[in-house]
Amino acid sequence: MSIEETSQAFEELGVGADNYISRRNQRLLSNHKKELRTFTRSEAIAYLDLDGRTLDKYALSAGIDPRRHEDAKWLIDIEEMYIIRSLLPSETRKEAPFQRSKDQKLQVITVQNQKGGVGKTVSVATIGSCLATEFHQEYRVGIIDMDGQATLSMYYAPESDSLEHLSAGDLITKEFDLDEGETFKDAVSKSFLQTTIPNLRILPASQSDRALEGWFHKKTFNGDLSSPYSLLNDVIKEVEDEFDIILIDTPPSLGYATFNSYFAATSIVFPLTTTENDVDATCSYFSYIREVWQLLLDAEHDGYDFMKIMLTNHKDSATATELMSRLSTNFSQFLYSKEFKHSEAVRQSSALMSTVFDMSKSEYPKTKSTFAAAQTNAYEVTSQLLRDIQKVWRNPSKEY
Known part of the structure; x- marks a missing residue:
């Protein structure tokens, strides 16, 4: 190939790659819009290490209704899970929130x-x-x-x-x-x-x-x-x-x-x-x-x-x-x-x-x-x- 033909070949490779990447990204976004992780009641109980009544109590106090979903009996997402966890007293939490001190480097x-x-x-x-x-x-x-x-x-x-x-x-x-x-x-x-x-x-x-x-x-x-x-x-x-x-x-x-x-x-x-x-x-x-x-x-x-x-x-x-x-x-x-x-x-x-x-x-x-x-x-x-x-x-x- 001549210099011009070689340049054209590289240009075509680049255009083809750009098109492929663009279509791949569109396909991923359209076929699988990433949703927040969710928890069923049994998964939430295991995650927080709580009994069901305590879990429901703190969900209620957070203003979260896990039974609002038409296609699920009980479901919360990870943001709601974190809100519920933040309301738990220290003796109920699995671990206290970490606070990095000044001498603990990133x-x-x-x-x-x-x-x-x-x-x-x-x-x-x-x-x-x-x-x-x-x-x-x-x-x-x-x-x-x-x-x-x-x-x-x-x-x-x-x-x-x-x-x-x-x-x-x-x-x-x-x-x-x-x-x-x-x-x-x-x-x-x-x-x-x-x-x-x-x-x-x-x-x-x-x-x-x-x-x-x-x-x-x-x-x-x-x-x-x-x-x-x-x-x-x-x-x-x-x-x-x-x-x-x-x-x-x-x-x-x-x-x-x-x-x-x-x-x-x-x-x-x-x-x-x-x-x-x-x-x-x-x-x-x-x-x-x-x-x-x-x-x-x-x-x-x-x-x-x-x-x-x-x-x-x-x-x-x-x-x-x-x-x-x-x-x-x-x-x-x-x-x-x-x-x-x-x-x-x-x-x-x-x-x-x-x-x-x-x-x-x-x-x-x-x-x-x-x-x-x-x-x-x-x-x-x-x-x-x-x-x-x-x-x-x-x-x-x-x-x-």
Whole structure:
């Protein structure tokens, strides 16, 4: 092909991709408008650990009528659930609301692996929604989509590309105009969008964020960026008092977006699927990661509180067992003992751009026991991470 024909071919590829993405987004929005998670009476009793009479009493005092629905005998949504929980006396609640003290720093967890297909996005979405909903401390959770593919954003902000919302890339480049009287801090705060979970917010990516790497290269080459790795950290600092935990989803590459995610993090989680190819590729990455750390150290990173390997999409088999044994031998101090198990419920939920904590068991269209097992497994995996976070908060002056 000539230069002109090659240019035309790339243009046609781009147009085709834009059309596909637009139609996909429209299909997702029209076929599955994401609704608030709901609770039946038995689910609400289990969630709050109350008896039925007490539950009805506090629903009444909140002015909530769970029996108002024509198609359900008793139903409340997650916002109503949180209202009822807020009315409970401290001795009745499962946990008191968490209040992060000044010496308990915001926990920023970057989820990263240069190997693609290991479950970074599903892990961030699942852990984020689990931390927000299943732990009654009411942690203020944020998730950041640093991947220009914007898959995580489809879970909680599918309309963000079509509406005038600032993306993670927009805030990093600052190539936007502030409204009259608006500060950069205001813009950052507004860009963390509300989701269908009241205490979970997302800073979405947009398709235009794919150009972020080129922007970094150009600015760095021209000498316009004195500290190219710290720009995401600067964004997060503007809202550090609005969150307790932030999770960052990263692209499967080692570019400026990933280095910014590494630099902003207080801790790192490496997702890893137990297949021979994924383990080999990840070990090759780990062999090089000392060079990554040296660059972060040169940029004056303070060091991490913890680094862990989290196994994902695990299927029981002789091969997987052997791989886990090898991983345990070489990475025992890093390896979480509980793994995300391969689950049809997780796959079905992801197809609807949801997690198993975005819907109730009664809403799940297939086998309820499979859904319940997936929730239990995800809760166990998330609990491991939360224990590490709580350990840091209990010992804020200790170096890990």
